[in-house]
Amino acid sequence: MTRIAKNLLILVLSLAAAIPIASGQTRVATFSRAEIDQMLAPVALYPDPLLSQLLMAATFPMEVVEAARWSRAHPGVEGDAAVRMVQDLEWDPSVKSLVAFPQVLARMDENLEWTQKLGEAFIVQEPVVMEAVQDMRRRAQASGQLASDERQRIVEQPGVIAIEPANPEYVYVPYYDPRTVYGSWWWAGYPPFYWAPWPGYVRGYYPGYWWGAPIGLSVGFFFGGFDWHRRYAYVNRVDNYYVRPTWVNRYSSYSTGRWQRNYWQRSGTSGTYARYSDPVNRQQFQSTSPLRDSRREERRSLAQPRTQVAPQQIAPRQQSFAPRFDTAPRLDTRQGFQGTPERRRDFDRVERAQRQAQPQPRQQAEPRRFEPRQQAMPSAPVAAPRLERREPRIEQRTQRFEQRSERRAERNESHGGGRRFN
Numbered sequence: 001m002t003r004i005a006k007n008l009l010i011l012v013l014s015l016a017a018a019i020p021i022a023s024g025q026t027r028v029a030t031f032s033r034a035e036i037d038q039m040l041a042p043v044a045l046y047p048d049p050l051l052s053q054l055l056m057a058a059t060f061p062m063e064v065v066e067a068a069r070w071s072r073a074h075p076g077v078e079g080d081a082a083v084r085m086v087q088d089l090e091w092d093p094s095v096k097s098l099v100a101f102p103q104v105l106a107r108m109d110e111n112l113e114w115t116q117k118l119g120e121a122f123i124v125q126e127p128v129v130m131e132a133v134q135d136m137r138r139r140a141q142a143s144g145q146l147a148s149d150e151r152q153r154i155v156e157q158p159g160v161i162a163i164e165p166a167n168p169e170y171v172y173v174p175y176y177d178p179r180t181v182y183g184s185w186w187w188a189g190y191p192p193f194y195w196a197p198w199p200g201y202v203r204g205y206y207p208g209y210w211w212g213a214p215i216g217l218s219v220g221f222f223f224g225g226f227d228w229h230r231r232y233a234y235v236n237r238v239d240n241y242y243v244r245p246t247w248v249n250r251y252s253s254y255s256t257g258r259w260q261r262n263y264w265q266r267s268g269t270s271g272t273y274a275r276y277s278d279p280v281n282r283q284q285f286q287s288t289s290p291l292r293d294s295r296r297e298e299r300r301s302l303a304q305p306r307t308q309v310a311p312q313q314i315a316p317r318q319q320s321f322a323p324r325f326d327t328a329p330r331l332d333t334r335q336g337f338q339g340t341p342e343r344r345r346d347f348d349r350v351e352r353a354q355r356q357a358q359p360q361p362r363q364q365a366e367p368r369r370f371e372p373r374q375q376a377m378p379s380a381p382v383a384a385p386r387l388e389r390r391e392p393r394i395e396q397r398t399q400r401f402e403q404r405s406e407r408r409a410e411r412n413e414s415h416g417g418g419r420r421f422n
Contacts, residue, residue, distance in 0.1 A: 031121045034190040036132045039118050041178035041192030042107075044136040047152060047163050047171065049222035052233045052259075054104065055129070056094035056224060058119035059261045061112055063095045068109030071102045078102050079216040087242040093223065096242045100215055101173055103198050114193060123261055127231035134228065136182060137161040145181040145206045151214075160228040168221075170214035175201050180208030224259065233259045 082099045108115045140146040148154045151172040155162040165171045178192035201210035
């Protein structure tokens with residue numbers, strides 16, 4: 001009885017495994033843990049803000065190539081000065097931020113296959129990638145190669161090791177030999193990815209570590225980081241000077257919160273990967289929102305030149321009165337028209353264009369006629385002006401003043417011609 005049950009179970013599992021193959025579907029291609037450790041070996045010990053935006057930029061390999069070409073054309077330009085020169089270009093913000101680090105950008109451009117695979121792994125297996133970074137940091141710390149100093153700060157939490165710049169305005173990018181800093185390598189068939197030593201770097205305190213000059217950045221330069229406990233990358237700000245133009249002009253996933261790279265938003269070489277070329281894998285990363293699909297079709301239709309339908313030859317409408325402003329009879333395209341609403345709109349558009357093309361004389365307004373205003377006769381007698389009423393009073397006052405003057409003169413004569421003082 002147990003043998004029969006076991007055979008039935010094997011048969012059911014075989015049928016379940018054969019259903020996707022029979023329907024023409026395949027599983028999403030993923031990387032093994034050995035491959036992920038191999039890819040992350042040269043960058044796992046980078047500061048968290050730089051590492052997060054490096055992984056985001058790896059999902060846009062063709063833009064990384066363009067940014068590396070720009071960096072080679074402008075030698076010696078790095079840090080904020082370089083990013084401000086490319087802030088208005090149509091690159092992803094993560095790619096723009098790497099222009100500040102020309103040596104990192106050059107390594108990603110020289111090893112484009114590695115960059116492409118790293119971006120694919122970050123999209124499909126983000127939690128696995130972040131767990132691999134933590135495991136490699138623990139190995140480097142156990143071997144005595146990872147510690148705080150004047151260039152970086154190691155922050156330890158339960159099950160998490162975070163690396164932060166000692167000074168956010170001066171970021172040091174370490175170069176290390178992954179064959180040494182992690183101790184003995186644990187994947188015999190997958191040796192760590194190795195870069196040649198960078199020019200201008202000198203040995204640090206620990207064997208296998210090299211340091212160069214710091215990169216000067218503005219306050220709040222980075223917008224990315226990691227939530228190590230939930231195992232995903234996040235965006236903590238979108239007001240960076242190099243984030244704003246792209247965030248406004250592109251339907252992007254950049255907003256405060258968890259970062260995600262929507263595959264359907266990009267088309268062409270820069271966003272098409274070989275692992276996602278089959279319909280099943282692409283469907284898992286495409287949006288099924290009909291509103292966004294309609295907007296995409298609308299943008300495509302606007303980008304293509306529109307062909308206008310020629311108007312039909314229709315006799316002009318017989319008017320019973322002369323037009324007021326038109327110098328020629330207007331062609332009426334509505335008369336006898338039978339068609340779809342789209343064609344009717346085309347005919348209306350042609351009709352408006354013809355009406356606007358005809359010269360229309362400006363209507364002159366008739367001059368206004370002004371007539372004298374009739375004033376009504378007053379019913380009551382009008383009072384005399386105020387000045388006329390005051391004249392008799394002035395005469396009376398003048399007479400009184402003259403009389404007083406005469407009396408004063410007589411009084412003075414009677415007293416001897418003047419006042420006497422005792």
